[in-house]
Amino acid sequence: MAATAVGAALGAAVPAAGPGLERAVNPVLGALLFVTFLQVPAAELVRALRDGRFLSAALTVNFLAVPLLVAAVLPFLPDDRAVRLGVLLVLLCPCVDYVIVFSGLAGGDNRRLLAITPVLLLVQMLLLPLYLLVFLGPGLGEVVAAGPFLTAFGSLIVLPLALAWATQAWAAHRPAGRRAADAAGAAMVPLMAATLLTVVASQLPRLGGSLGRVAAVVPCYVVFPFVMVFAGRAVARLLRLGVPAGRAVAFSGATRNSLVVLPLALALPAGLSVAAAVVVAQTLVEVVAMVVLVRLVPRLLPG
Numbered sequence: 215m216a217a218t219a220v221g222a223a224l225g226a227a228v229p230a231a232g233p234g235l236e237r238a239v240n241p242v243l244g245a246l247l248f249v250t251f252l253q254v255p256a257a258e259l260v261r262a263l264r265d266g267r268f269l270s271a272a273l274t275v276n277f278l279a280v281p282l283l284v285a286a287v288l289p290f291l292p293d294d295r296a297v298r299l300g301v302l303l304v305l306l307c308p309c310v311d312y313v314i315v316f317s318g319l320a321g322g323d324n325r326r327l328l329a330i331t332p333v334l335l336l337v338q339m340l341l342l343p344l345y346l347l348v349f350l351g352p353g354l355g356e357v358v359a360a361g362p363f364l365t366a367f368g369s370l371i372v373l374p375l376a377l378a379w380a381t382q383a384w385a386a387h388r389p390a391g392r393r394a395a396d397a398a399g400a401a402m403v404p405l406m407a408a409t410l411l412t413v414v415a416s417q418l419p420r421l422g423g424s425l426g427r428v429a430a431v432v433p434c435y436v437v438f439p440f441v442m443v444f445a446g447r448a449v450a451r452l453l454r455l456g457v458p459a460g461r462a463v464a465f466s467g468a469t470r471n472s473l474v475v476l477p478l479a480l481a482l483p484a485g486l487s488v489a490a491a492v493v494v495a496q497t498l499v500e501v502v503a504m505v506v507l508v509r510l511v512p513r514l515l516p517g
Contacts, residue, residue, distance in 0.1 A: 217407035218414050218501060225418030235416035236480065240366075242412050243473050244374050246405040247311055249398050250328065251378035261329075268326050268463070269333065271446075271453045275467035276308040276334065277341060279445045283438070288349060292430045296485065299350065300492025301431055303479055305438060306345050307338045307471035310371065312406055316469065316504045320511045322461035335371050338471065339364065366474055410501065413473060417494040424488045428495050435499040439468035443507060447514055460515045468507060472497040 225232065263269070284305050291298055310331045318324035381398065384391030421428065446467040450460030472493050479490040 215501060215505070217411040218498060221411035221414030222418055224411070225415040229419035232416045232419040235412050238412050239409075239416060239473075240369060240477060242405065242409045243311065244370050246402075246409050247370055248374035248377055249402050249405060250311060250314055251331075251375050252381055252395060252398055253328070253402075263329050263333070265326060267453045267455060268323075268459050269330055271449050271455055271459075271463045272308075272327075272330055272334065272466050273337065275442070275446050275449050275463055277337060279449065280308070280442065280467060281306065281345060283441060283445070285349070287434050287437075291434065292427060294427060294488075295350070296482075296488045297427050297431060297492055299346075299482070299486055300479060300489030301434065301496075302346060302349055303342075303475045303489065304470050304472045304493045304496045306342060307475050308334045308466055309469035309471050310335050311409075311473060312504075313465050313469035315402065315406065316508055317462045317465040320461050320465065320508045321458060321517065322465055322511070323456075323458035324462060326459060327462040327466060332367075332371050332375070334466070335367055335471075335474070339367060366477060370474055409473060410497070413476065413494060413497060417476075417491055420487065421491050424491060427488055428491050431492060432495060432499060435496050436503070438470075439500065439503040439507060440510075442467035443511060443514065450515070457515050457517050461511050464511050464515065465507065469504065470496060470500060472500065 284302065288298065288301075291301060314324045314328050314331070317327055381391065381395050385395040443464045446464030447460060449467075450463045455463065476490060476493050479493045482489055
């Protein structure tokens, strides 16, 4: 939260730095994902992927319950194509990065959640064009091509995951590798802070005269994570998941992929540029919501 505040102050004081900081978003996010993947041995990822009930719960929450909720709130959003597109981009895509940290803080099974991260990203890449076609019609659905998402998948998931596994193998055989892995793990929180600072500082100057348009969607962002926590709890109980797994599913449904979809929003045509600011606004709301959910979810799903 402090990093977010510093990013806002930097973006307001030095708006000319925005384009340069924007180019730094993907590298810092990739580094954050690398240290996240480094926390779980590769063998455990394979075992967790075989857990059909957990994977089914996460897919049901994110790709059935979330679109139904989005369909319910869409009529209440401003009748503004760019704003609606930004909301759809961010709410329809489940988080693949800091959700693992917050879920772990709340006692969720973040190892199993981490294991299905590539699946979540791949499924959202495949379904997002279909969702946009359904919600916005063919005109805007054609704006979002598969290319940016495939690039994001390669640079933000495949590459960090491969580097993490290589580092784990090094650490298993060499003391120097073990020290390097420990040092990388200690960088988790600073990298999360750096990512949030960079995103906010780079995007704040883009707001310009669009503050009112962006603020209109904030109530939706406030309500969304709390509704989805209850939806996640219901699905977890329906599939008879254990408490840690249920907490992880609840966080997966509540947390969105704002940092990874931001490059996609930035690639939109000039007439839709406010969509990027709409995506970043969700990040600001979600960071505060996560602090609340770390305390709330253990009460909703007690051990």
